[in-house]
Each structure stands twice: as C-alpha cells, then as structure tokens.
Amino acid sequence: MKVLVPVKRVIDYNVKVRVKADGSGVDLANVKMSMNPFDEIAVEEAIRLKEKGVATEVVAVSIGVKQSQETLRTALAMGADRAILINAADDVHTDIEPLAVAKLLKAVIDEEQPQIVLCGKQAIDNDMNATGQMLSALLGWSQATFASEINVDGGSAAVTREVDGGLQTIKVKLPAVITADLRLNEPRYASLPNIMKAKKKPLDEKTPADLGVDIAPRLEVLKTTEPAERKAGIKVGSVDELIEKLKTEAGVI
Template sequence: MSSLRILVGVKRVVDSAVKVRVNSAQTGVETANVKHSMNPFDEIAVEEALRLREKHGKEKIKEIIALSCGPAKAQETLRTALALGADRAIHVKSDDVLEPLTVAKLFSKVVSNEKPDIVILGKQAIDDDSNQTGQMLAGLLNWPQATFASKVAINGSSLEVVREVDGGLETVSSALPAIITTDLRLNEPRYASLPNIMKAKKKPLQTVLPADLDVEVRNRLQTLKVTEPPKRQGGKIVASVDELLEKLRETKAL
C-alpha cells in the first residue's frame, strides 16, 4: 500500500468555556473581546490524524494537512493544528458567514487540488451545531463516509470505523478515499508543547480566497432574531406521590 495523506478540517469558534451572550442587535452571539479556540470536535479530528501516523509511521501517513475557512484570525487556529503536529496548513480566507454547504464546496475544491486519501472532520461545530459539512462533502465528492466515529483503524487500502448510533455501536468498512467525522469518545486530544508552538511558526501556511477556488460565497439562510433561552423556573417540593401525580397530570394537560 502506498503512503497516505490526511486532510483535517479545523474551525475557529468561541471557546467552549465561555458563557456566550446574545449581542445587543440580537443578530448573533457577542464575539468581540471573547476568547476563541479550535472547535473541540476538530481537536479530536487532529488528534486522530496524529495517532494514525504514530501507529503506522511516516512511511504510511506521509503528510497531515490542516484546512480552515474563515477570517484572518482563523490562522491562529491553523497554527495550533501545526503546533500539535500537522505538517502544513491551508487557509481559505473569507470574512463572510460561511454556511455548511459553502464550506463543503470549498473543502471539495481543496480536496481536488491536494488529493488526500482521508478527510477527517469534527462531526459538528459548537457554534452552529449544524452537523452537515462532512456529509455534504462526501456527497459532493461522491466518497464513502463514516460519521460519528468512536474508533478508526486502517486496514491495508480500507478503513474500519466504529460508529456511535442510537442503538449502540455500528462497525463499517470503507474503501479509500473516504470522509470521517469524529465523535467525543474517539480520543482525548493532546496539548501542544512550547517547542512545537515555536516550530509551528515556521511551518508553511498557504492562504487562498474562495474566488481562487471558483466558489461563490452565497448564503441561503437568513437569521431573523437571536434570543437567549427563557430562564428556568424554580422547582416545587410536593408533599406526597399523589400530589406529584396530580401536578404531572396538570402539566401534561397544558
């Protein structure tokens, strides 16, 4: 089997530890002066690519490429991926809001240029929770897909992926090239060491525009209004099981 190349998608999102607030215009969440980081599911995707190379060696996994679509600050996220162990990065620069279909089209163009054997994406981004890009990318490329992966193995010229489904676990086999989207239990991402953070500054990072890839950025959805969820009402202590049942009947009647 010839050596493989892995493309990993990473997205810059509001850090998962930040308590998000709706902006004053109610058009989205407040992002000014808010800490951003790599999407947690994408951290898992990067980690899995690194583990596959550590398991099979650089002779089989010859290159890991990180790809991100977004504003100039997305390069910070790409540098994080480089510090973790990716070999080089590609930034599709756009200040527009990119919907999943547009991102999938941009990825498909990069895939056509780079010709990776495996594309690993987080199953969803924690900002919009769309869970669409990986599936759309597979459709555009006409590649097999293994979503919600909790275990990945390379067997010769094919993949074996354990998927998390409603009924438990499902094991699928796929020919290469293929798309993988990662679930939470796939692995535990590592931290970048200081020496690797310094080395990442010298690794190649290419910037292209959507127009360079012949992709039109056109949004099909319009956000009408963003509001915070209603505050949870306080609970009430009941004196007996009969009273609890009566309260449940009243709630169901409403």
Template sequence: MLCHNGLLGQTTSQTGVETAGVKHSMNPFDELSVEESVRIREKNKAPGGVEDICVISAGPAKAVDILRTAMAMGADRAIHVETADGDEGALEPLTVAKMLRAVVDKEKSNLVILGKQSIDDDAAQTGQMLAGLLGWPQATQASRVEFSGDSVEVTKEVDGGVETVRAKLPMVITTDLRLNEPRYASLPNIMKAKKKPLVKMSLSDLGVTNERKLKIIKVTEPPARQGGGKVEDVDGMISKLKELGAL
C-alpha cells in the same frame, strides 16, 4: 472551521452571535480530528503510512492562531482561507464543503477527517456535503477508526448501541466526542509550529464564492429555566405529576 469559547449573547439585530472580544479557539470536534490524524500516523494504522497532514481553516486573521495550535499538535502544514470578520465573512456549510472539495482536488488527498459539527450553528452538514460533492463514501460521528487492509472501519454510537461501517479510501470521516482525548499543545511544539508552512488563500483562489442560500430570521437565548418545587410526600408527588399531565 473556527469557533468561539465562552458564553455568546445574541447581537442587537438578533441575526447572529456576538463575537466581539471573545477569544477564538478550535472547535472541539475538529480538535478530535487533528488528534486522530496524528494518531493514525504515529501508530502506523494506515496502509503505506501517512505522507502528510494538512489542516485548513476559513476565517479572519485570528484563524492563524488555531492553525498554529493544530500544527503544534502534530500537523505538518496549514492552509488559511482568509475571510472577513463578523457576519460578512460567515460561511454556510455548503460553501465550506465546496471550499474543502477544491482543496482536496488541489492537494490530491484521499482521506478527510473533520468534526461532525461546529459549535456555533450546530449545522452538522459540512462533512456529508463534502462527501456528496466528491462522490466519496462517508462515515459520520466516529467514535472509533480502524484500518483493515485497504478498508477503513468506522464505529459510531447509535440509540441501540454501536454501528460499524466499512469503506475503502478515498473517504470522508466526521468525528464525535468519544473518539480520543486530544493532546496538549506543549510550548516547545508551539514554537516549532511557527516554522511550519502556512499558506494563505482566498475563496476566489479556490474558485468558490460566498453565496448565501440561507437567511437567519432570529437568534435568541433560550428562556430562563423555572425553579423546581418540593412536595411533602409520595401522594403530593403523584398529585403534582397528575397536575402537570405526566400521569
């Protein structure tokens, strides 16, 4: 998925975020996914090794820059599913999941790693929907991924500590922030990435239509925070807390 860096204001129609003039960058959760894929290959974690790392992004022409960055990090090739710019080309999580399923079927992949959520809509649905469409096991919000024989153990942080699940390939994993520290895409690797294969497709090539099932009613900025207050002593603090209903 393609996301945006910087501060985004709402559009004048209040139906989305304003992206005009904003630099596109890789979703940080997806950046973790690329890094983890490369580490699995470098450290020979997967039984039989990693044959190929293919990255995919659906978005306007600018998405190519993101894919080149992913290849500079170590991916072997890329697929760009080109969509229109702006609201017209925006994809809902289910559409993205259907698109990824089509690519997985075409590529005969057995492991899909993707960010737990995008940072524009924060939907956190695509990975789960993809696993459901494929009929594969899923492990979400991974903070650690380890291979044990023909199984994959994935640990995630929960309220009471950590939770570890185990499943066999094929499977879908979504990544969380403490999984790894993504590497910097160096200039030499960026130059090499320009020679790596990048295939352009459309949703129709994959048999998918951008069918809208959700309607955005309104997008607004959060209300401005009110300033804090000072109290002279403990008694004043207790009185203030009682006034606010906290005691």
C-alpha cells in the same frame, strides 16, 4: 497516505455565549476563540494515524477570517505538518455556510489528493452537522460519520459509529470522509517546543476566488434569541403529593 483535517475557529466552549441586544447575532467582542472541540479530536486522530505509520502527512485547513491562522497554528503545534487558510470573510460575525465550506474543501482536496478527510462531526457554534456529509456527496467518496474508533487497513477503514441504538461498525473504501465524535480520543496538549516549531511550519493562504468557488450566502438569519429560562422546580413531601401535583397542576397524568 495524506490526511486532510478541516478545522474551524469558534467561541471557546468554556465561554457563556451572549446574544446582541438587537438580536442580530452573537456578541463576539472580547470573546475567547479556539478550535472547535470536535475538530481538535479529528486533528488528534490524524496525528495518531501518522504516529502509527498509516499516514505520511497531515494537512490542516481552515475557512474564515484572517484570525483563523491562530487555530491552524494550534493544529500545527499538535503535530500537523502544514496548513492552508482560505480567507473567505473579513468580518468575524460572518459564518460561511456548510455547502460553501464543502465546495471550498472539495477544491482543496482536488489539489491535495488526500486519501482520508477527517473532520469534526459538527461545529459547536451552529451545530449544523452537515459539512462532512455534503463534502462526501460532492466528492463521490465513501463516508463514515460519528466515528468513535477508526482502524485503517490498506485500502479500507473499519469505523465504529455511535448511533441511537448503540454502536455500529462499518467498513468503507478509501478515499473516504470520516467525521469524529466525542469519544474517538482525548486530544493532546501542545507542548511549548512544539508551539515554537509551529511558527515555522508552512501556512499557505488562498481565497475562494483562487479556488473558483462562489460563497454567496443562501440563508438569511432573521433573529437570534437566547433559550427561554427554565422555571424553578418545587419540592414535594411525599409520593402522593407528587402525583396530585402532576394531575392537577402539570396535567401530565
């Protein structure tokens, strides 16, 4: 069984995001980039499926700029067998829209014929949470989103999902698209020997034109702003004072 894992290059989650002075977007100059954390969880789960003998091959795919090779090498160092880079942008500030990403992934899947597509539930840069669902619709495959546990048995997978009311377990037929949530696993650190081995693993490059996909943007970003700063709170001396301020100042009771 082949497992395909899409991964995205994003601003490292430890970095404070800065907005450009003109509001045209996020400042990426001299900013540390890394693999999207949810995608890292998906890579780890795919590798665990291989270690259990469920999967025979793990293929990592990234869509974006040339520098996304670094992200793919991280996936290879973790244990993926090979990688595919779809070079879809020249500018690091260009973010390929979810529908275009889903169409590109469908084209790759048509060639690779995996049984499972395992991806992060969303990217931490735009938080759209749409690519997995769109990909499932385009493929006509089963989907299981927000997975916190995956058990593959023959031609189906039992997936525990994190939903608003708690946990939900569903069974989906393979092939399927599964999106990983935060509590699915704890990703491993790549060891130095594996980092060295990753440099020799195959990494193919393609373009949207090779796959026959139009990635022209359908959305226009008008302005990017930072969230408004929260006002400082105040301390009260008693419950009576708290109630009084909630009535007279906050107007909530």
